[in-house]
Amino acid sequence: MLVSFKIQKFNPEVDAKPYYRDYEIELPERATVLESIIAIKEEIDGTLSFRCSCRSAICGSCAMRINRCAKLACKARVADEVNRHGSILIEPLQKLKVIKDLVVDMDPFWRMIEKVKPYLMPDPNEAAPERERLVDPSTTEDVIRNSLCILCACCHTDCNVAELEPGFVGPAALAKGQRYVADTRDGATDERLKSLSEPHGLWECARCFACTQVCPKGVDPRESIRRIGHLAYERGIRSDEGIKHAQAFLDSVKASGRLNEATLPLKTKGLGVVGMTPMALQMFLKGKVPFPIQRPVPDMEEIRKIFELTEKQR
């Protein structure tokens, strides 16, 4: 099949800014995007630059934006892309500086991974056994699922929060964090939970599931984030605004079946809410501030049952 590609190019030695170049190439039916760009490099444009290695979705090198979604080029099929989008647009991963063409500077991503202390920290008071540490096989599910992460940065660079808040540690680092939180051999669980709950940590996640959607390995970073959040809550690590916000949601719905948007900022930010006064005033003037006292929903019994059921299922 003859396929058209539009690929973002940028060579800092020559170009003032990135531009798009069109290519057309004959490909076999089951060609991957990686096979295609290798063919383009060999047959048309030797300057086209990208990273690649394993061809089997295990090394994480060839992550790039394919039709505006972060993917591994070796896993994306040309025919699927053409069927869905008509043509193929390839751009570098978002948010990271472009070094050349599709090659981005991954350093900021690696720094985020390093932030979660991604190594085993056994309890210092326990001497290492002579043999292996024993691990109940029923506890390894989370560890193995998160170990599938190949650090390709697809989730991190397509994360909607990281786009607005570059300090957000991001879904890949949080999944790595959960890998160690869930590891029964680790002795620093509380320390990890505290650190992961700090500002720019897990509570900054907007629960949009973009990470889970783009992950090429089925790691489900959003689920990992939920699990560390849950565990932090259980262990009483509740100082971050994010968890107070979640708590305020819960309390409000439990009390009245409704979300009290007027009291939410106060419960989340405490005295810090003073800083929001100008915005609150503007909202008030435009009639956007709801009345702080709310009538409960008519059938509170239903609400109570929902809570009961949820408790039971935990």
Next chain:
Amino acid sequence: MLEYDVVVVGAGLAGMRAAIEASKKTAKVAVLTKVHPVRSHSGAAQGGINAALSPADSPESHAFDTVKGSDYLGDQDAIEVLCSEAPGDIIELEHMGTVFSRASDGRIAQRPFGGAGFPRTCYASDITGLVILHALYEQMLKLGIKVYDEWFVTSLAVDDGVCRGIIAIDLKSGKLEAVKAKAVILATGGCAPVFHNSSNALISTGDGMSLAYRAGATLMDMEFLQFHPTTLKANGVLITEGARGEGGYLLNALGERFMAKYAPNKMELASRDVVSRAEQTEIEEGRGIDGCVLIDLRHLGAQKIKERLMQIRELAMDIAGVDPIEQPIPIRPGAHYSMGGIKTDVHGATMLKGLYAAGECACVSVHGANRLGGNSLLETIVFGRRAGRAASELACSVAGASFPEAALSDEERRISELLKREKGERAHVLRKELQEAANTNLGIFRVAKKMQNCVEKVRELKERYARAIVQDRGRIFNTDLTNALQTGYLIDLGEAMALGALAREESRGAHSRLDFPKRDDEKWLKHTLAYWTPNGPRLGYLDVTMTKWPPAERSY
């Protein structure tokens, strides 16, 4: 100029294990890698890592299986080191935080693997390489070991018969840099991409083997290239031996478990050379399906496949469009692993002073003529550690010597010339012709005439390579340039492989000749050595080290 005690080239399992060990003795350790450490090809290793952990098993039994698997070409002293140190190394990996699948009693789970008399392959589902790679990388972070990622080594700096450091391109800046070192450890992996559609990553281009060879270290047993029995037809990507370890069947077009004819006792779990030959015979005798045979996992059930073979299920679905829960996967033998490499002793020392090697790029030799599955990861850890220790001890014992002044400017001239060359062929054309020639003439079954063709073809390619061009003339992240340099490495190694194979007039392990179908211990119980000369490799031979196991007939 950058200056270190120990510089490790390559950041797969062997390289990182070496760096971690070296850093215990000396603070000045750096790792250079042409990719980021977690991109290394060790991460693609699926099935597992061997160690006699069970009281019912023994290092001696592991060593015997390895010697037999090697078709008696492995050096038995090195094999004893490998197998006796294996349990300690696995425990150490576990203590570092490596994730392993667990048995019901909480101990590290072990599965059966080919050629092994006991289920001694430790694993983490079918992502064993990935979890160890990440564990070692994370230890490097914890220890603060300096990594120069995306630095591409173009040559070793040798002065007065001693390796003094390396010359490398920093890909991000495009600048050529010299790094002075008291000891250099090469851990750059294999060179199966001498063949078309090998199971290896595109980055596995034998860089270290070729660099060492050109610098005066010796290559050993290069003709022994393992064909893995189960690779996907479309692109050679691996289906783990664990699939057979968990009970998978190999079937021909008639639906027969054909291994009964070739290895009635071990069946699918005979050693890899035996299984690959059996498959190739079935295919050539017309009992294949479109150039493949089938691996059938359906009887294992969905749960076992999803739990223990999750990655290969994903690969079979993505690449072959087949879900192994529903259908058998078409597979064929594919070039996979280089038993040969840079000759080292059991401490990783090469024939060139100051230069060490570990992992697939090295030849200790523990695999001899055929490697057992699960022994390659083990080799990276045991001999990576040993090379790291020996190199750091050397670095502590010698004073800093001079770096050959001209090394950097000579290399700058060579690279500039290549970048400026106007007329000629692009290197990938040559690489494809090399791979085609290797597949046609140097495959599972070999004969003199075809190997002779291969030797001639490689010599022609060498000549054409001297005039090859690159299209990208820039400096920053020039992968057209690195591809061209890698092709040069592969051509070097292809020549050593073809010549070594042609000279060895017997069949042993992975080297199987139709014109000399028997193993010939009288004449050929010896290693092939290859020394670089301007006119191509000069071959030499070396006796195999025997300790306990005299050569015996080999059947499975």
